[in-house]
Amino acid sequence: MRIGVLTGGGDCPGLNAVIRAVVRKGVGEYGHEFVGFRDGWRGPLECDTQQLDVAAVRGILPRGGTILGSSRTNPLKLDDGVERIKENLRKEGVDALIAIGGEDTLGVARRLYDEGVSVVGVPKTIDNDLNATDYTFGFDTAVNIAMEAIDRLHTTAESHHRTLIVEVMGRHAGWIALHAGMAAGANCILIPEKPFDIDRVVHYIEKRFETRYAPIVVVAEGAHPLEGQMEVQDQGRDAFGHVRLGGIGQRLADEVERRTGKEARFTVLGHIQRGGTPTAFDRVLATRFGLHAIDAAHDGDFGTMVALRGTDIVRVGLAEATAELKTVPYERYEEAEVFFG
Amino acid sequence: MRIGVLTGGGDCPGLNAVIRAVVRKGVGEYGHEFVGFRDGWRGPLECDTQQLDVAAVRGILPRGGTILGSSRTNPLKLDDGVERIKENLRKEGVDALIAIGGEDTLGVARRLYDEGVSVVGVPKTIDNDLNATDYTFGFDTAVNIAMEAIDRLHTTAESHHRTLIVEVMGRHAGWIALHAGMAAGANCILIPEKPFDIDRVVHYIEKRFETRYAPIVVVAEGAHPLEGQMEVQDQGRDAFGHVRLGGIGQRLADEVERRTGKEARFTVLGHIQRGGTPTAFDRVLATRFGLHAIDAAHDGDFGTMVALRGTDIVRVGLAEATAELKTVPYERYEEAEVFFG
């Protein structure tokens, strides 16, 4: 069999571990051949390929990023996108495709499967917001990076009386904020799932100030105040005319400073959370995802995606996989609230 | 309610996170009072206590070790052990006990429960070899420490032609070796569950030498060769007259060097794997274990132990918890074998 592999969407530690596992088992156990497509769906769309054999995957396990490149190119937005991909796969002699990516990438995979392409999906979302799997790789790495940053702030916080605010990733789901905040002992965690009450945040901060320790607030980039609470300053527009996303960290710092009369400083971790070497958890998960994805392709079990359930890797339908966003349930947030203030 | 807390057995990153969660929720939500017992079961046996309130658990979340101390004291080995503990608990006015520990500690907890003591267990084994729970805290930290060590060896291995052998923890179960070896790209992983064939190990090593990269072998301390294969040198006896455990790393290095005619070096990670700050995974798991353990105590659901199933924390009977050792199943080892050689 000749199998194509591509990685789409944002960066995520563990992508290379998936690629390596697919190729190592595919070549070593099954004798398949591989071709890499460059930059997500742009690869098969423009027939941009790269060699993908055992030599190509040597030494990539610990590396962040993806040796295949990535992009957000969406062929479904082109009139002839699907047709061109099918044509190019034929031209390249590709029998099956392993697509590693998030909601968008897997949405395309599903559509291609409906149109007769033999495709297996591997889920990737650093935000851990995919309902079909217990965890996705990259998430554990992001949480550890954020936790280590907050750990460092604690010692600063102990010596000085100021509020420290850390903005972490999470536009629609607060998993990174929840886990990093819980792991690092934040005094307040704000997530997109639950609009925050600024009065309550200030209450926690002031309660903390009483203890001689300074408050640390972890805020997901997608968190927002109760309607009408914080005067929303215009965030300006970016070079492309879009209203700037994010900025909640700085806005919160301003508001907290105004209300408490004490300094507030913020840190924006940004892309640091998605780069660099993956943690052991993510490397093992990504490797196992890769091993099971090549098994599925070898078995001819197409239209499926691999997923983690407990400690097992299972196969689920691509349709199911992309159906629903996994947000933080109320009871998980409640667990964390015990430590607020 | 007045609740006693103790930690028993070997060190494990996350113990303090459990203690903190128990106390924070117990005081803050339920209004309970706590007393710490020193050094595992020695504490209630000798009525050695320490203050355990919100102030006492401040700042301990990121710290390794346990603020309560630990020991391997087993009251079941004393004629009047159980009686003395019951007596001391009464004397201290303790209504319930939360025991954090491994097989031995929980075995005592179970026995005490059978004798009418109100006890809740929290499982702790760095080796992850407890069947009732998907994971135990400390394991993820140990795996990451071992992985980082092996990562560092890789660059050395690339520059020189020698075999590098890393001995990791795991007397009866190879989980740490399996995960660390898989995460770090070991060329061979040896675990207690499967006696190794030294000829096969040497075969992998020599196959690897052909690639210009040097071989890295991860060996669990409890791994052993097929019967009759390696001449077992006497490891001597320790200060207490016991035959020394361990040493498999060095013995393997000797044997490999002899058979390949190329240098072999070994590293023994030892206690480094059980010390220091826990990873985010372990801090979140330990914190959630603590929160659910105090819930169980508050609910009067004694004789139970908290456990992880998928992403949920559940309660299982103490009997079930300690019934069976969780060893690496064949199919998990097989996954890793894809990368051998």
Place this chain on the structure above:
Amino acid sequence: MRIGVLTGGGDCPGLNAVIRAVVRKGVGEYGHEFVGFRDGWRGPLECDTQQLDVAAVRGILPRGGTILGSSRTNPLKLDDGVERIKENLRKEGVDALIAIGGEDTLGVARRLYDEGVSVVGVPKTIDNDLNATDYTFGFDTAVNIAMEAIDRLHTTAESHHRTLIVEVMGRHAGWIALHAGMAAGANCILIPEKPFDIDRVVHYIEKRFETRYAPIVVVAEGAHPLEGQMEVQDQGRDAFGHVRLGGIGQRLADEVERRTGKEARFTVLGHIQRGGTPTAFDRVLATRFGLHAIDAAHDGDFGTMVALRGTDIVRVGLAEATAELKTVPYERYEEAEVFFG
């Protein structure tokens, strides 16, 4: 002798290592007694003390922050500040004072010395901008934290075509930006000592884009463009009515995005750089500073400050110590420019 110790100014990894070394040698070798003053000069000003003996310094070596607390209280701004301090030192029976801090703290120390107080200084500036010493502790830690963050950005940068901008500490001197940028392979480093030409920065960025790798720009918080070049948006005022400092990272990202037509993202490391456990370099330097400071006090060599020259710790006059800011010399910046673009 009864010796007072205080730490003043901003946080800096290594403060606890200095305190520990002072006390361990002072008690163990010389038999002196110690008293800690809380929160920098506020301590002796308000006679706020804390116990400082061998037990108090146990376990603090690896910890960030300072067990004595800190503040920016400046007694010279009070009419009777110096008098009150002298009075309180007398009252506490303090024979000598060891003051650990930056320019401001040591400026007070110098003034007190001129007024007859027996004082020894230990230099502390995370920015490494003190002329009298080769390095100050805390700097190496800050540089490593920034470097690790930039390392992580590299893998993200490799997978996507966008500019990544990292704002690091350094209001008046660009040492952290220079070292972190050089260590992590930044494509452009901007420091306060040399106003930057935005055209040139954009030139480096576009040159880098040609290589399929994305550009990473490290900018010190005190860096600024050539006069008239970048339209300076009003940064607003903080809760205290001061014009906000900083923000250069975001402004630069906006400008670069506008000029290149490609996304630019920024990260503000903020206080993360000053918190957490110190590196080995900083722990050894801080420990040696402490050992030599207590020697100076024991010798009665007051009005001096310890300093690093090559691998030796020497004593210099407090006057010399605070005389001049150490900025990045042209030839050091030139070394780094080799790697721009």
Place this chain on the structure above:
Amino acid sequence: MRIGVLTGGGDCPGLNAVIRAVVRKGVGEYGHEFVGFRDGWRGPLECDTQQLDVAAVRGILPRGGTILGSSRTNPLKLDDGVERIKENLRKEGVDALIAIGGEDTLGVARRLYDEGVSVVGVPKTIDNDLNATDYTFGFDTAVNIAMEAIDRLHTTAESHHRTLIVEVMGRHAGWIALHAGMAAGANCILIPEKPFDIDRVVHYIEKRFETRYAPIVVVAEGAHPLEGQMEVQDQGRDAFGHVRLGGIGQRLADEVERRTGKEARFTVLGHIQRGGTPTAFDRVLATRFGLHAIDAAHDGDFGTMVALRGTDIVRVGLAEATAELKTVPYERYEEAEVFFG
């Protein structure tokens, strides 16, 4: 000019940073051309070369090991070694050679220079035992790795009463043991420069046991007891018939266990100390060494080696460079002794 580059001797974090700096400045500023020789002196001896241009050094700054490979091949041990190298350099059109390595590598460089070869040296010794330079790259990385390991042991040590012994690198000089032990708060440090008195070591250990904290002993692999003190067990011979070096960690653990009647555990860090990504200090030093080495070659200043003096990079004669071993002076060891026990 066409310039050859080689790396000889043991692994050392920072080698790639030197190579990158040499090539980036050599090509970008001076327009020179480069050729890499494989595996130290084996390269020019057997004319084994590899391409070395700007593309070849991209992304190598953070990587451990050396892209040129290394070996301990010594051409001076061959009758015609020097002649063959001169012949091959001629054949390859090499005008100058930059040799990066330790005492042995630089000894060959010096001999070649005496025979008319245009050579510039870059010092490399992870043990930091070269007298001509304040520091060598790799040392800071090794010290940090050892320190982090010892940090982890501290929390284990706090919970249990046993002695923990860490064996670190250092055959002839105790710099790594001294700095790592000082940075991590070891209770006793043993170095090759000063034969240790086992009675004194046991005294420190027992003193420490009194404090409820457990003792941590850092021992350099080349440390040894006072003559006649410890019964030296036969360490056996390796595959090549040599008496095994090392083993002091284990022997010490046995002896301490026997004498104190309490468990003693040891950890051998081994090659972990020489692998992996370099610290910021080492990357900056290695980069600056590279920049100054290519300057020296460009200037035609051959027979020299670059060295660090304070914060400056200077050139010294190769003869001077290799003249003397830099051991730990008495007063530096004395500083550390303050913390023993």
